[in-house]
Amino acid sequence: MLLINIAGFALIALIVWWFWLYKPKEAELGENDLVITVENGTYSPSRIKVSTGEPVEIKFIRKDQSPCSETLLIPDLQISDTLPLNKLKTIQLPALAAGEYAFHCQMQMYRGLITVK
Amino acid sequence: MSSVNTESGKPGCHKDTDNNAQHHNHEHGSDPHVHVDSAAHQELIIEGAGCASCVGKIESALKAVPGVENAEMNFAQRTVSVIGNAAASDLLKAVEKAGYNAKLAAAENEDDALAEKEKADQAYYKRLMKETWIALSLGGPLMAYALITGEVNVNTTTERIAWLVVGILTFGVLYFSGKHFFVGAWKSFLNHSANMDTLIALGTGTAWLYSMVVVFFPDAVPDQARHVYFEATAIIIGLIDLGLALELKARGRTSEAIKRLIGLQAKTARVIRDDKELDIAIEQVLLNDVVRVRPGEKIPVDGEVIEGHTAIDESMLTGEPMPVEKATGDTVAAGTINKSGSILFKATRVGKDTALAQIINMVKRAQNSKPPIGRLADVISAYFVPVVMIIAVASALTWLNFGPEPAVAFAIVSATTVLIIACPCALGLATPMSVMVGVGKAAEAGVLIRNGEALQTASKISAMILDKTGTITLGAPKVTDVLVAGEHDEQAVLRLAATLESGSEHPLAMAIVESAQERGIEMGKVSNFNAIAGHGVQAEVDGKTLLFGNEKLMRERTIELGDFVEKAQMLAAEAKTPMYFAVDNKLAAIIAVADPIKEDSIAAIKRLQHNGIRVVMLTGDNRATAKAVAEKAGIKEFFAEVLPEEKSKKVQELQMEGEVVGMTGDGINDAPALAIANVGFAIGTGTDVAIESADITLMRGSLHGLADAIAVSKATLRNIKQNLFGAFIYNVAGVPFAAGVLYPFLGLLLNPVIAGAAMAFSSLTVVTNANRLRLFKAQEH
Numbered sequence: 001m002l003l004i005n006i007a008g009f010a011l012i013a014l015i016v017w018w019f020w021l022y023k024p025k026e027a028e029l030g031e032n033d034l035v036i037t038v039e040n041g042t043y044s045p046s047r048i049k050v051s052t053g054e055p056v057e058i059k060f061i062r063k064d065q066s067p068c069s070e071t072l073l074i075p076d077l078q079i080s081d082t083l084p085l086n087k088l089k090t091i092q093l094p095a096l097a098a099g100e101y102a103f104h105c106q107m108q109m110y111r112g113l114i115t116v117k
Numbered sequence: 118m119s120s121v122n123t124e125s126g127k128p129g130c131h132k133d134t135d136n137n138a139q140h141h142n143h144e145h146g147s148d149p150h151v152h153v154d155s156a157a158h159q160e161l162i163i164e165g166a167g168c169a170s171c172v173g174k175i176e177s178a179l180k181a182v183p184g185v186e187n188a189e190m191n192f193a194q195r196t197v198s199v200i201g202n203a204a205a206s207d208l209l210k211a212v213e214k215a216g217y218n219a220k221l222a223a224a225e226n227e228d229d230a231l232a233e234k235e236k237a238d239q240a241y242y243k244r245l246m247k248e249t250w251i252a253l254s255l256g257g258p259l260m261a262y263a264l265i266t267g268e269v270n271v272n273t274t275t276e277r278i279a280w281l282v283v284g285i286l287t288f289g290v291l292y293f294s295g296k297h298f299f300v301g302a303w304k305s306f307l308n309h310s311a312n313m314d315t316l317i318a319l320g321t322g323t324a325w326l327y328s329m330v331v332v333f334f335p336d337a338v339p340d341q342a343r344h345v346y347f348e349a350t351a352i353i354i355g356l357i358d359l360g361l362a363l364e365l366k367a368r369g370r371t372s373e374a375i376k377r378l379i380g381l382q383a384k385t386a387r388v389i390r391d392d393k394e395l396d397i398a399i400e401q402v403l404l405n406d407v408v409r410v411r412p413g414e415k416i417p418v419d420g421e422v423i424e425g426h427t428a429i430d431e432s433m434l435t436g437e438p439m440p441v442e443k444a445t446g447d448t449v450a451a452g453t454i455n456k457s458g459s460i461l462f463k464a465t466r467v468g469k470d471t472a473l474a475q476i477i478n479m480v481k482r483a484q485n486s487k488p489p490i491g492r493l494a495d496v497i498s499a500y501f502v503p504v505v506m507i508i509a510v511a512s513a514l515t516w517l518n519f520g521p522e523p524a525v526a527f528a529i530v531s532a533t534t535v536l537i538i539a540c541p542c543a544l545g546l547a548t549p550m551s552v553m554v555g556v557g558k559a560a561e562a563g564v565l566i567r568n569g570e571a572l573q574t575a576s577k578i579s580a581m582i583l584d585k586t587g588t589i590t591l592g593a594p595k596v597t598d599v600l601v602a603g604e605h606d607e608q609a610v611l612r613l614a615a616t617l618e619s620g621s622e623h624p625l626a627m628a629i630v631e632s633a634q635e636r637g638i639e640m641g642k643v644s645n646f647n648a649i650a651g652h653g654v655q656a657e658v659d660g661k662t663l664l665f666g667n668e669k670l671m672r673e674r675t676i677e678l679g680d681f682v683e684k685a686q687m688l689a690a691e692a693k694t695p696m697y698f699a700v701d702n703k704l705a706a707i708i709a710v711a712d713p714i715k716e717d718s719i720a721a722i723k724r725l726q727h728n729g730i731r732v733v734m735l736t737g738d739n740r741a742t743a744k745a746v747a748e749k750a751g752i753k754e755f756f757a758e759v760l761p762e763e764k765s766k767k768v769q770e771l772q773m774e775g776e777v778v779g780m781t782g783d784g785i786n787d788a789p790a791l792a793i794a795n796v797g798f799a800i801g802t803g804t805d806v807a808i809e810s811a812d813i814t815l816m817r818g819s820l821h822g823l824a825d826a827i828a829v830s831k832a833t834l835r836n837i838k839q840n841l842f843g844a845f846i847y848n849v850a851g852v853p854f855a856a857g858v859l860y861p862f863l864g865l866l867l868n869p870v871i872a873g874a875a876m877a878f879s880s881l882t883v884v885t886n887a888n889r890l891r892l893f894k895a896q897e898h
Contacts, residue, residue: 005517008511008514024308028385040305041312046308066241067364067368080482085237108495109824
């Protein structure tokens with residue numbers, strides 16, 4: 001029983017660590033070649049690094065049919081747009097100050113983060 | 118390459134969107150026509166450009182075309198943006214000559230995109246329904262068997278073999294009907310995120326795995342816990358697929374309004390180029406093209422009539438039911454319908470710049486934006502799934518440690534049920550779905566709401582300031598009285614006054630000039646014209662010194678007014694604006710001008726007051742006139758003699774009193790006041806709307822639009838609150854219930870199948886409730 005309890009608490013700790021504490025590596029936004037794929041409930045890559053002070057473009061391609069994935073929101077930048085199915089969509093970002101800008105679908109189940117450094 | 122074509126080739130569009138969004142602009146003073154550059158901007162898509170060195174070649178080929186001011190290629194996107202007035206066909210030829218293929222990057226064809234989306238949705242719906250039937254056709258009979266016989270235990274070898282077969286069949290269901298949940302869960306797990314798929318995959322996966330353990334190693338679990346949950350697994354998958362399918366259908370209905378707007382766009386236009394009439398796709402119409410529209414046809418792009426006259430039905434854009442007469446010089450808007458005559462017009466706004474395209478864009482953007490009320494739900498849904506997973510583990514542990522036998526079975530059931538019942542979707546959908554329908558509904562009534570925040574604030578407006586001229590009144594004053602002094606002749610006085618005012622664009626001046634023209638009076642010549650700010654004007658005509666303005670001006674010049682002061686007061690009491698006219702420093706006449714109140718202003722104001730809104734009138738006119746107009750319009754409070762720059766102060770004054778202030782003006786000279794108000798309403802006349810200039814734009818001149826806007830906002834907010842409340846309560850009550858908190862007291866534990874059904878229909882309920890808003894009707898008109 002003790003073993004089960006330890007396993008249970010370990011599982012909870014693992015959930016906390018995996019979903020909240022762990023910071024996955026960021027994909028770097030290179031010369032217009034980065035495309036974020038929207039598929040299977042995720043943005044891939046979901047973490048992007050861009051440099052501060054210059055406008056950038058982020059391209060999305062949505063392969064997920066679920067209607068939730070259709071809307072892309074970047075609340076801090078007041079951007080909301082729709083992603084068409086199986087077509088490249090370019091989102092223009094203005095020059096940004098350093099910081100983190102979250103992007104997500106309408107229901108926040110698809111989540112991503114733009115880190116500006 | 119082709120996949121890039123439709124979407125990527127329009128950086129201008131997005132940049133525009135972003136900037137607008139960013140500045141959240143309140144450029145109320147901006148002329149709606151400023152978007153029209155003298156140089157057109159065209160976008161080409163290049164094919165066959167394989168290397169970066171092609172860029173220079175293509176750019177210089179384009180720059181060589183007469184009329185092109187600049188051409189810049191985006192190599193990554195294989196698009197060129199061309200600035201200048203060159204014909205599209207010449208541009209295409211130039212690129213072909215350079216050795217590449219090019220085509221016009223059509224402004225995104227909304228119609229096609231919509232049709233494509235509907236096709237994709239339909240296919241997705243069919244797939245979901247198929248998956249539903251596969252899952253339910255296994256789950257249903259199993260459930261029936263379990264209910265009838267009560268035999269879902271695994272004790273004998275025969276039972277083990279039978280259940281093994283069922284287990285494998287259930288795996289088939291998981292594979293065919295539930296694969297997308299598992300793939301989604303896994304992918305997001307790898308991505309360190311969790312979503313609804315995670316919960317469903319974990320819940321059904323746990324149930325299935327546990328059942329298989331029971332089948333393979335019955336001895337590993339206590340006797341009483343040797344249940345299998347294959348029927349629950351299959352039914353849950355089936356129900357959730359069904360819920361998704363129905364939600365998809367219901368979602369389709371939430372975007373009806375935007376579909377209707379997109380449907381207004383014409384597909385082709387008949388333009389006259391080189392004396393030939395050509396039918397071309399609407400995307401190819403260029404600025405300054407001459408377009409012919411015959412009776413019954415749609416106006417393809419925005420423009421200015423250059424020949425013919427007609428009546429145009431603009432109701433689809435403005436909600437104004439009466440057709441509007443149009444003649445040379447009048448503007449026409451894309452999407453409206455030409456009723457009677459054949460006209461020629463010059464295209465002044467095409468593609469993404471037409472009023473209709475901007476309206477569609479604005480409505481879309483607003484539909485996707487969130488009012489502040491949805492923020493809490495956003496914060497919660499960001500942490501929701503991992504929290505539910507933790508609750509599931511904790512609940513299983515609690516059952517194992519403290520629960521009655523068979524504790525393992527209880528632990529598994531409670532964990533599974535917690536995972537299944539939790540529905541982040543309902544929470545996430547609560548706000549956006551209602552906003553989508555509410556904003557669309559408003560657009561149908563000719564009310565354009567900029568964003569979710571404006572929508573929410575509009576529902577809380579407690580005081581509404583109405584600008585008098587052009588908002589309550591028609592804004593087109595007319596001369597009503599000319600009271601001459603002494604031996605002056607009315608015609609002569611009017612001639613002098615009209616001559617004096619002929620250079621002024623002040624609405625009162627224009628009324629006097631019009632009145633003189635109506636009487637066939639010919640004007641003289643003005644010299645030494647001098648405007649005295651806030652007071653009046655002075656000039657010389659026929660060698661006489663003329664002074665025209667208010668009482669203060671006359672007093673300053675020590676002009677004897679006699680009993681004309683009383684006469685002026687009487688005129689003012691009749692809601693007229695009296696102005697003194699002096700010739701050579703002697704009073705010659707009072708000319709009174711009145712601006713009639715719009716027909717439905719009184720009823721609309723009553724509607725606002727009926728809804729408990731304090732209505733306040735604001736005007737630059739004198740107190741007496743203001744009082745008379747206010748009385749006529751049924752308004753108790755008013756600010757008179759307010760200089761344009763003081764308008765925003767009045768808004769602040771009301772705000773200091775604790776009011777949530779709406780300010781309504783024509784959007785041009787009320788800019789600062791509109792910006793400072795909690796919600797700024799720009800009142801449009803016809804389709805010439807100041808779309809980007811206010812929080813809410815009323816497309817038709819009627820004040821009923823205000824009451825409609827507030828009513829729609831209130832209804833939408835109420836709907837959002839219902840949704841949020843429902844979704845919160847559902848999760849807050851459902852999750853603990855599923856975990857078994859009621860078991861110690863009432864002996865109640867939720868069946869995972871019921872949890873699955875609840876979960877599947879909770880988000881459907883939210884969407885359906887949002888759809889109820891479609892039935893919303895603004896009150897009487």
